[in-house]
Amino acid sequence: xxxxxxxxxxxxxxxxxxxxxxxxxxxxxxxxxxxxxxxxxxxxxxxxxxxxxxxxxxxxxxxxxxxxxxxxxxxxxxxxxxxxxxxxxxxxxxxxxxxxxxxxxxxxxxxxxxxxxxxxxxxxxxxxxxxxxxxxxxxxxxxxxxxxxxxxxxxxxxxxxxxxxxxxxxxxxxxxxxxxxxxxxxxxxxxxxxxxxxxxxxxxxxxxxxxxxxxxxxxxxxxxxxxxxxxxxxxxxxxxxxxxxxxxxx
Amino acid sequence: xxxxxxxxxxxxxxxxxxxxxxxxxxxxxxxxxxxxxxxxxxxxxxxxxxxxxxxxxxxxxxxxxxxxxxxxxxxxxxxxxxxxxxxxxxxxxxxxxxxxxxxxxxxxxxxxxxxxxxxxxxxxxxxxxxxxxxxxxxxxxxxxxxxxxxxxxxxxxxxxxxxxxxxxxxxxxxxxxxxxxxxxxxxxxxxxxxxxxxxxxxxxxxxxxxxxxxxxxxxxxxxxxxxxxxxxxxxxxxxxxxxxxxxxxxxxxxxxxxxxxxxxxxxxxxxxxxxxxxxxxxxxxxxxxxxxxxxxxxxxxxxxxxxxxxxxxxxxxxxxxxxxxxxxx
Ligand SMILES: Cc1cc2nc3c(=O)[nH]c(=O)nc-3n(C[C@H](O)[C@H](O)[C@H](O)COP(=O)(O)OP(=O)(O)OC[C@H]3O[C@@H](n4cnc5c(N)ncnc54)[C@H](O)[C@@H]3O)c2cc1C
Ligand SMILES: Nc1ncnc2c1ncn2[C@@H]1O[C@H](COP(=O)(O)O)[C@@H](O)[C@H]1O
Numbered sequence: 001x002x003x004x005x006x007x008x009x010x011x012x013x014x015x016x017x018x019x020x021x022x023x024x025x026x027x028x029x030x031x032x033x034x035x036x037x038x039x040x041x042x043x044x045x046x047x048x049x050x051x052x053x054x055x056x057x058x059x060x061x062x063x064x065x066x067x068x069x070x071x072x073x074x075x076x077x078x079x080x081x082x083x084x085x086x087x088x089x090x091x092x093x094x095x096x097x098x099x100x101x102x103x104x105x106x107x108x109x110x111x112x113x114x115x116x117x118x119x120x121x122x123x124x125x126x127x128x129x130x131x132x133x134x135x136x137x138x139x140x141x142x143x144x145x146x147x148x149x150x151x152x153x154x155x156x157x158x159x160x161x162x163x164x165x166x167x168x169x170x171x172x173x174x175x176x177x178x179x180x181x182x183x184x185x186x187x188x189x190x191x192x193x194x195x196x197x198x199x200x201x202x203x204x205x206x207x208x209x210x211x212x213x214x215x216x217x218x219x220x221x222x223x224x225x226x227x228x229x230x231x232x233x234x235x236x237x238x239x240x241x242x243x244x245x246x247x248x249x250x
Numbered sequence: 251x252x253x254x255x256x257x258x259x260x261x262x263x264x265x266x267x268x269x270x271x272x273x274x275x276x277x278x279x280x281x282x283x284x285x286x287x288x289x290x291x292x293x294x295x296x297x298x299x300x301x302x303x304x305x306x307x308x309x310x311x312x313x314x315x316x317x318x319x320x321x322x323x324x325x326x327x328x329x330x331x332x333x334x335x336x337x338x339x340x341x342x343x344x345x346x347x348x349x350x351x352x353x354x355x356x357x358x359x360x361x362x363x364x365x366x367x368x369x370x371x372x373x374x375x376x377x378x379x380x381x382x383x384x385x386x387x388x389x390x391x392x393x394x395x396x397x398x399x400x401x402x403x404x405x406x407x408x409x410x411x412x413x414x415x416x417x418x419x420x421x422x423x424x425x426x427x428x429x430x431x432x433x434x435x436x437x438x439x440x441x442x443x444x445x446x447x448x449x450x451x452x453x454x455x456x457x458x459x460x461x462x463x464x465x466x467x468x469x470x471x472x473x474x475x476x477x478x479x480x481x482x483x484x485x486x487x488x489x490x491x492x493x494x495x496x497x498x499x500x501x502x503x504x505x506x507x508x509x510x511x512x513x514x515x516x517x518x519x520x521x522x523x524x525x526x527x528x529x530x531x532x533x534x535x536x537x538x539x540x541x542x543x544x545x546x547x548x549x550x551x552x553x554x555x556x557x558x559x560x561x562x563x564x565x566x567x568x569x570x571x572x573x574x575x576x577x578x579x
Contacts, residue, residue: 013507013527017391026392037508093396094366095357121507123387123394125369126348127357134361139436140325142354145501155440159502160350161451166441173436179501179508211366211399215382218393220533223552228545232559233567239539239555240571247554249516249537250457250481250572 001057007039009072010122038117040184042177047080058082077195078187089205099131133174142176252285252342268347270414277308294321305421348406389530460488464521468498506531524549
């Protein structure tokens with residue numbers, strides 16, 4: 001079973017986001033970057049699948065981004081992926097442009113499974129995986145919290161409002177992964193050493209022009225200063241009064 | 251004349267808030283374009299959808315597409331059906347709900363039509379025929395203001411953000427039956443499981459009672475359950491990642507960066523510290539209440555109202571007071 005996982009380098013979830021003087025990009029100094037959290041779940045799923053199947057297949061990771069993204073690819077290699085490809089190019093605001101760049105690379109690929117995170121923690125679009133699937137004519141299931149391979153079928157658990165579904169999809173297929181019960185492993189020292197010797201190819205990305213124009217970025221208005229109504233259960237009646245009369249919330 | 255299409259979701263024939271919101275937005279955009287708003291509903295054969303009721307929210311026309319294969323969401327059936335309708339309709343804008351279904355469907359349609367998609371938008375306007383949107387980025391830590399350079403402009407709107415606006419329109423319903431070959435589908439839904447016993451999902455609830463590690467033990471969720479019940483039928487339970495990872499609560503309830511993003515009218519955080527990844531999922535709630543014994547917990551930094559104290563003392567009292575109040579209504 002050959003698996004390709006698409007991963008993206010994004011600001012760490014703890015990062016404080018500030019807008020720079022141009023008004024249309026963020027202040028990057030002082031920001032730590034990491035693999036997007038859902039992509040880490042996807043990499044973990046791919047490695048577990050490989051460990052479980054113990055077949056000849058391998059796990060590749062693919063990213064479209066500038067040269068700093070090689071750091072994110074190395075992390076995936078350190079977790080246990082076998083090879084990596086960096087499509088060097090500027091990441092577009094237009095998810096479809098990114099999807100086309102990835103789909104061009106994946107065209108003709110004989111991998112059995114293409115894994116994506118359900119969403120990248122910078123642009124939060126939740127679209128690139130489904131778009132790559134549509135562009136490449138491969139079937140796709142999104143919101144997958146766990147899956148099993150049975151012959152040429154992936155049996156997926158998919159999270160939906162108020163419950164879940166079991167969805168079967170024919171391989172080769174695209175799965176967009178959400179958080180499941182598998183905590184992504186942290187690279188161990190041995191893995192980090194091994195990653196240095198694993199193949200990391202780099203080639204230019206084919207990114208089409210963005211058809212989404214950025215007018216600017218803004219930060220949310222700060223929430224009005226909160227009110228500590230009081231301490232302990234005696235504060236409850238006043239809270240309930242406020243929620244009814246002032247906030248009209250109950 | 252420019253037309254705007256709203257993709258209206260239903261469950262077993264019933265429309266929820268998401269459908270009313272999506273039609274309301276389409277109706278407003280259509281007026282700004284000087285055109286008409288249409289709704290489309292995909293349904294299984296014989297499902298009694300009250301399609302004409304969308305007229306009350308501004309849909310001039312409603313197309314019901316009926317086929318057995320559309321009874322439950324199957325991406326392959328839905329994409330081909332909707333793609334045909336959009337291609338035939340010459341729409342200026344197509345509006346989806348950013349629900350699980352909409353977020354799965356809209357990107358596929360965008361790729362097929364070769365147009366970009368602005369996902370999960372919280373504002374949308376048209377001026378001089380150009381669609382501009384605002385959408386949260388960096389997990390809600392910033393907003394991007396964008397213009398879409400394509401036609402149709404595809405957007406999905408975040409649930410619970412846009413109002414449902416009553417606006418009487420004709421709501422003329424036509425029903426069509428597409429040609430679908432079920433045996434071609436490579437994606438098959440084989441089983442559906444409801445985890446909620448009819449309680450609204452956390453992503454759709456207008457009130458959320460959310461518990462964290464401060465609850466100490468999964469058994470103590472009965473306290474949160476009582477509060478949720480006292481708050482009525484639109485209330486759901488939420489959870490922090492710490493308690494989901496501990497196996498105390500299902501992942502479907504998790505709020506935050508790696509869980510659901512919610513925008514309820516009222517969010518009550520109980521025994522939740524308010525880590526930045528949790529705030530990412532709930533900071534746009536209209537009113538936030540925090541109950542925590544640590545006055546310095548970061549949750550108080552976003553809460554509108556807080557009580558500092560032991561949740562095991564505060565919760566029962568809160569449940570009683572709210573139940574009393576509602577009993578008098
Ligand atoms: C990549 C990444 C993604 C993440 N995604 C998410 C996510 O989606 N959602 C999420 O929630 N977290 C997420 N986290 C985890 C997050 O960082 C926190 O660890 C988590 O939110 C903490 O959960 P908690 O508030 O329940 O627990 P704690 O931080 O342990 O807080 C418990 C709180 O309960 C209070 N308390 C204890 N006892 C009582 C009592 N008797 N009465 C009143 N108060 C009491 C304490 O004062 C404390 O504030 C993520 C982390 C990472 C790194
Ligand atoms: N530049 C990129 N390079 C590689 N994969 C990407 C890139 N952008 C998005 N993806 C993948 O697509 C998923 C969804 O991203 P998005 O639609 O941007 O939220 C991510 O979780 C990644 O798996």
